[in-house]
Amino acid sequence: MFRCFPSTCVLYGASILIIFFWCLMWMHHVITIIYAKSKLYKKLKLCPESPSYVGVSIIKPLMGFDPNLLSNLETFFTMDYDCYEILFCVAEEGDPAIKVVNSLLDKFPTVDAKLFVGNSVVGVNPKINNMQSGYSVAKHPLILISDSGIRMKPDTLKDMVEHMTDKVGLVHQLPFVCDKDDSLVSIMEQIFFGTCHARFYLLANLLNLNCVTGMSLLVRKSLLDEVGGLQSFGSYLAEDFFIGKSLRDRGWKLQVSAYPALQNATGYGMDYFRNRLKRWIKLRLKMVPFVTFLEPFTQSLLIGFLASWAGTYLFAWNPVAVFMVHIFLWFICDWTMFTIVHNGPLRISRFVFLVVWLLREVDSNFLFMSALADPSIVWRDKAFRVSWGGLTEKITEK
Numbered sequence: 001m002f003r004c005f006p007s008t009c010v011l012y013g014a015s016i017l018i019i020f021f022w023c024l025m026w027m028h029h030v031i032t033i034i035y036a037k038s039k040l041y042k043k044l045k046l047c048p049e050s051p052s053y054v055g056v057s058i059i060k061p062l063m064g065f066d067p068n069l070l071s072n073l074e075t076f077f078t079m080d081y082d083c084y085e086i087l088f089c090v091a092e093e094g095d096p097a098i099k100v101v102n103s104l105l106d107k108f109p110t111v112d113a114k115l116f117v118g119n120s121v122v123g124v125n126p127k128i129n130n131m132q133s134g135y136s137v138a139k140h141p142l143i144l145i146s147d148s149g150i151r152m153k154p155d156t157l158k159d160m161v162e163h164m165t166d167k168v169g170l171v172h173q174l175p176f177v178c179d180k181d182d183s184l185v186s187i188m189e190q191i192f193f194g195t196c197h198a199r200f201y202l203l204a205n206l207l208n209l210n211c212v213t214g215m216s217l218l219v220r221k222s223l224l225d226e227v228g229g230l231q232s233f234g235s236y237l238a239e240d241f242f243i244g245k246s247l248r249d250r251g252w253k254l255q256v257s258a259y260p261a262l263q264n265a266t267g268y269g270m271d272y273f274r275n276r277l278k279r280w281i282k283l284r285l286k287m288v289p290f291v292t293f294l295e296p297f298t299q300s301l302l303i304g305f306l307a308s309w310a311g312t313y314l315f316a317w318n319p320v321a322v323f324m325v326h327i328f329l330w331f332i333c334d335w336t337m338f339t340i341v342h343n344g345p346l347r348i349s350r351f352v353f354l355v356v357w358l359l360r361e362v363d364s365n366f367l368f369m370s371a372l373a374d375p376s377i378v379w380r381d382k383a384f385r386v387s388w389g390g391l392t393e394k395i396t397e398k
């Protein structure tokens with residue numbers, strides 16, 4: 001008679017659980033590839049007599065300079081959209097971004113654009129404090145919050161506004177990265193945002209979970225004003241998550257635009273990129289801890305090792321063969337997702353993609369562990385402590 005000793009039962013149960021989770025991972029690859037293919041870069045079919053476009057106040061919080069700042073900001077002056085204003089916000093006198101904005105205001109005198117210098121301290125979130133001066137004078141019914149490193153294609157704003165249908169309160173963009181330069185960090189950043197990040201971002205949206213990014217979001221101003229304006233989110237560092245939550249709680253839908261957000265700030269090194277991802281992990285950990293603790297198990301190498309072990313334990317599979325096939329198929333899925341999100345001729349070969357992709361996959365679990373090791377959050381020149389739930393206090397200027 002078969003006797004299940006406690007340790008055997010635990011191993012047996014664990015391996016079934018791992019194989020089940022592994023199957024879920026393959027399902028998520030297939031589903032997100034299909035979703036990305038059907039959603040991204042597809043123009044909405046509007047009725048011919050669609051009304052003229054609603055006015056948009058674009059708030060650009062700026063801090064500091066990078067070599068692409070001028071050309072990125074310039075794309076906001078040349079958009080194919082009838083009615084919008086640009087409100088540039090800079091917190092401190094002497095910030096190098098001021099000079100860049102002034103040169104653009106001179107170059108495009110017919111575009112409705114203004115620069116505000118000065119911080120209004122309405123909370124701990126420095127981006128909200130910075131945007132407050134622009135928000136308080138915004139005159140249009142839609143607000144586009146757009147980070148300094150974002151580049152716009154001429155028809156992106158139109159697409160976002162078209163997605164703002166009757167029941168939709170907020171339209172956001174899937175974060176991606178422009179073809180910047182050939183540095184390792186730029187390629188790795190692009191691969192991360194075009195594979196792992198894109199999959200989970202799209203999956204969350206497909207499952208109707210709140211996964212809004214603050215780097216580019218269009219929101220109805222009346223809905224922010226209903227709860228006290230932008231400043232009511234100033235006590236959270238992850239203001240994007242809480243803006244999304246607030247709208248969802250009031251029955252509004254969140255939509256993803258067909259066009260990914262094109263991040264194009266440059267000149268930052270590998271540490272900056274890794275610290276940014278660590279900061280986001282720490283934020284997610286405090287806001288959605290159960291999902292975040294599962295994150296390491298969704299990374300190719302760890303789940304590959306576990307599935308090889310479980311397959312050997314349950315079905316006597318060859319673990320090396322399982323692992324190799326697993327990594328190969330994961331790579332094919334990620335490459336496919338990357339080409340869909342990128343949508344155009346690639347500047348990197350499959351070989352470069354493979355090498356940098358592997359490096360990132362190896363790094364992902366180290367990144368996660370080092371994020372857990374230090375709970376304090378540093379953002380630019382400030383340090384914060386985030387409590388469970390998301391409320392934030394400022395510790396100090398760094």
Ligand SMILES: CCCCCCCC/C=C\CCCCCCCC(=O)N[C@@H](CO)[C@H](O)/C=C/CCCCCCCCCCCCC
Nearest residue numbers: 197200201204211213214238240241280284288294295298
């Ligand atoms: C079977 C369950 C597996 C769950 C595993 C989830 C693994 C997630 C792995 C990578 C994370 C990608 C994350 C999505 C984007 C979040 C980016 C971010 O941190 N942004 C912050 C800064 O802008 C923002 O403030 C944070 C927002 C919180 C978002 C919460 C997202 C939850 C995402 C969950 C997606 C998985 C859905 C699976 C559901 C069964």
Ligand SMILES: O=c1ccn([C@@H]2O[C@H](COP(=O)(O)OP(=O)(O)O[C@H]3OC[C@@H](O)[C@H](O)[C@H]3O)[C@@H](O)[C@H]2O)c(=O)[nH]1
Nearest residue numbers: 061062063126127130147148214215237238239240380
């Ligand atoms: O102290 C600051 C820091 C940042 N910012 C502005 O905030 C925007 C985003 O800054 P960064 O690029 O440093 O940071 P991230 O891209 O990681 O931000 C992202 O993660 C945290 C969320 O709260 C943000 O909404 C999201 O944009 C930029 O436009 C920047 O100029 C400020 O205005 N003041």
